[in-house]
Amino acid sequence: MKNSSMKMRPENTELREALSEAGLRYTAQREAVYDYLCSVYTHPTAEEVYHAVRQRIPRISLATVYKCLEALVACGKATKITSSSGPTRYDPRTDRHIHMHDVRTGEVRDLHVPPEFPIHEQLQAQLENLVRQSGFRITDVRIELMGYFDGPGHGSSSAS
Numbered sequence: 700m701k702n703s704s705m706k707m708r709p710e711n712t713e714l715r716e717a718l719s720e721a722g723l724r725y726t727a728q729r730e731a732v733y734d735y736l737c738s739v740y741t742h743p744t745a746e747e748v749y750h751a752v753r754q755r756i757p758r759i760s761l762a763t764v765y766k767c768l769e770a771l772v773a774c775g776k777a778t779k780i781t782s783s784s785g786p787t788r789y790d791p792r793t794d795r796h797i798h799m800h801d802v803r804t805g806e807v808r809d810l811h812v813p814p815e816f817p818i819h820e821q822l823q824a825q826l827e828n829l830v831r832q833s834g835f836r837i838t839d840v841r842i843e844l845m846g847y848f849d850g851p852g853h854g855s856s857s858a859s
């Protein structure tokens with residue numbers, strides 16, 4: 700990795716392409732919002748993104764941050780985590796993965812699942828047998844864990 704002279708990171712090229720494919724413009728605000736989203740593992744709320752991105756773009760408004768986040772979701776570079784309790788959060792990961800929701804703090808983190816443990820695929824296979832009689836077709840499986848962080852391991856990043 701000797702590309703220190705190259706300022707544009709490969710993610711940003713991907714972001715530019717994803718936005719353009721979705722018919723959306725690449726803007727400095729969208730880039731800043733996306734960069735921040737990728738730099739943390741906390742699945743921030745729009746307000747948290749706003750406070751962080753203001754360090755880089757002082758004149759950005761909360762409404763613009765919301766629009767940037769919606770643009771990132773629309774072009775497939777982020778997903779929205781909605782919960783019945785607490786504000787909407789945003790995730791730069793768009794692959795299937797498991798979230799740990801801390802019911803005390805509202806914090807959301809990714810659970811690292813080893814590749815040799817394909818839990819979604821296994822669960823989907825089992826559920827397909829169960830839902831067959833209902834005439835339901837599974838297109839996706841989402842696993843959310845509710846609980847709280849307590850004890851060893853809390854505080855370690857799992858942003859992979």
Ligand SMILES: [Zn+2]
Binds near residue numbers: 792796
């Ligand atoms: Zn996540």
